[in-house]
Amino acid sequence: MLTLKQVWDEEAIQQLNDKRKKDFSEIVSQIRSNDESRKKTQQELDNCLQQANIISKQVGELFKKKEIEAANELKAKSSELKEQSKGLQEQLRAIEDSMQQLLYKIPNVPHTSVAAGVDESDNEVVFESGDTPAKEEGLLPHWELAKKHNLIDFELGVKIAGAGFPLYIDKGARLQRGLINFFLDYNTEAGYKEYLPPFFVNEASGIGTGNLPDKEGQMYHMQLDDLYAIPTAEVPVTNIFRDDIVDAATFPIKCTAYTPCFRREAGSYGAHVRGLNRLHQFEKVEIVQITHPDASYDTHGEMVEHVKGLMEKLELPYRILRLCGGDTTFASALTYDFEVWSRAQQRWLEVSSVSNFETFQANRLKLRYKDENGKTQLCHTLNGSALALPRIVAALLENHQNPDGSIDIPKAIVPHVGFDKIS
């Protein structure tokens, strides 16, 4: 959520509208007028309470002096003030509630480097690893390769849970485990501290990262216990720091975690959800950083390089996009997407989004630090996948398949998975 300071900042709002090619002026002016009446009401209320406090003290003293009559007189006055402050309090709460609702509707202000644009067609390709291999005769898509080598059984997944819950078998399962280890090791070597967080979170955590209330339909909700299955490790990991004032000396705070991710993906269907393209449950290793505002864009660049290194080790054709304003997710100011090339499907698959949220998440989380002057300031938060497994597996299978149908495992991950070929 934007800070009120940002909402009052003409330049920022201009940038928001331009980059996202959407006009938020209406909501902005509503928030501003709410903010003004909020201040006014707050002042009235404070004055009212101040008087009541003074009177209470006087009443106490009068009682001590046994001046009952004078005390009773003041009591009446106090009752009046009480009525008044009650009304003001309700008014204030109503204003704050509506302001909050309005603030939830405004996405983050995109960074200056972000291109103005509406959707993915305006995204910029900023890096490409090489030529994308053309379609060849006899190339199998990953779901057929998975079946041929008995790596994944989608039908049995349906039997056990439903569509979108694959059952990994034998080397397929082993590959998952190996990749998770490989990613975690790679991240921890780069200084990320490893966490294994809860896979279910409470409502407060969902609100902290902005998944609630806006994206409620995307999460699985266990109503009996009022818990939500996490859609990404970002939720539990970022919430570690909810309501914290962290020591600026500990910047940057670097976290990594493996978790399964659960997404309802209501309304998705067709070829785009075939095989491993889109699932209700998938495995992912996430990286999160919390930094000083001055450092966050350097950090962002570093995270992009970090993920790039991972892609290189997997020996997959990939590219990096800088998302345009309209395609940049709600909470993000700058997002680079990593996509791998699916050789058999002849299309790009997103495997990582590296985002800088600036203070957008921190504001909701109340995640702060103390600056040189001892003032509390909001931190910047960033995160990215390193990496999401299913599409990586899809690309590995498709890109490393040989004419005889066997699949080579990239050297870097062989020690982690324990075999160098699937045949």
Added chain:
RNA sequence: GGAGAGAUGGCAGAGUGGUUGAAUGCGGUGGUCUUGAAAACCAUUGUGCCGCGAGGUACCGGGGGUUCGAAUCCCUCUCUCUCCGCCA
């Protein structure tokens, strides 16, 4: 699932309904002393909101109530802990 106890500042831990934002200890910060350090001593040390400032106001798990006045009394919700049972 059964029984009980509790929730107070970074932590530990007090708190007769009336200058209590809250004793005390530890920790943190600044200082004195010291060649330096330790010790000792002194001072300082929560967060939000309003205000240029002085200052004001709110917050003792959440919500509601009683009262002129609530950390303190009442109701309610949530959570945590201990014991028993069950269990990887």
